[in-house]
Ligand code: C2E
Ligand code: MG
């Protein structure tokens with residue numbers, strides 16, 4: 001009304017793809033098309049495995065679609081609520097399974113989106129899942145980004161309730177968005193994850209490196225774990241060796257299906273033992 005718009009073929013194609021994804025997403029849980037892959041989080045100084053991040057993969061009937069494309073659509077349609085619940089259950093099932101196999105006894109972090117966090121039943125769902133899978137809540141970490149916490153007051157209550165359940169909390173993608181110091185001063189979180197965009201330029205930019213050191217020291221002085229996301233190069237890892245930080249990135253390993261992950265780490269540990 002009172003405006004005009006250009007309708008292009010590209011827009012049309014985009015709308016069709018979106019509608020296709022929306023339709024397929026609705027059936028994806030029922031059709032058992034989702035799996036979780038796990039990416040190692042490694043103590044940079046010792047090389048020890050200290051955690052895993054669960055990352056959603058969709059074997060969709062309409063070809064390869066990355067989480068960066070389908071998660072925002074699932075959020076808009078509300079599908080993310082049942083999907084997120086499936087992710088929590090599957091991660092807890094896997095934690096228990098690994099416990100039985102004697103591997104690897106580290107925390108598993110799960111990404112939770114804003115829409116899930118706002119669900120009034122979220123806390124109850126987490127509690128019920130932990131209880132029904134009988135997992136030690138200390139082995140479960142919930143990753144949230146700043147957008148999840150747009151309403152700080154409300155979010156603080158949810159975070160508080162989650163902490164009371166015994167699960168850990170991580171702030172994801174820190175260094176993008178507002179990266180508010182007010183926010184991190186108000187929240188009792190266990191892990192600060194520094195966004196990949198910062199490590200990407202530490203080698204060629206002195207200013208980035210200074211900033212990285214400052215953010216690490218913020219995390220260290222709050223006594224939280226600091227995870228550097230997206231380490232791809234040995235050079236990046238070496239720069240960080242003098243700091244008490246955890247690394248996550250392709251340099252250590254891509255996200256892997258659970259059985260591959262176990263093989264990869266068993267091999268790595270055997271090599272490590274042979275060399276020490
Ligand atoms: P994120 O939580 O920040 O996860 C890290 C992303 O960086 C993952 O992408 C991981 O595969 C990728 N990554 C890790 N190391 C490297 C590296 O060295 N280089 C590069 N280029 N990338 C690296 P992925 O799996 O495609 O997921 C993208 C985003 O989708 C996640 O970002 C997260 O925000 C969202 N996501 C994934 N799984 C879930 C889920 O189960 N629930 C929700 N709500 N969101 C999810
Ligand atoms: Mg994450």
Ligand code: MG
Pocket residue numbers: 172173193195229
């Ligand atoms: Mg991240």
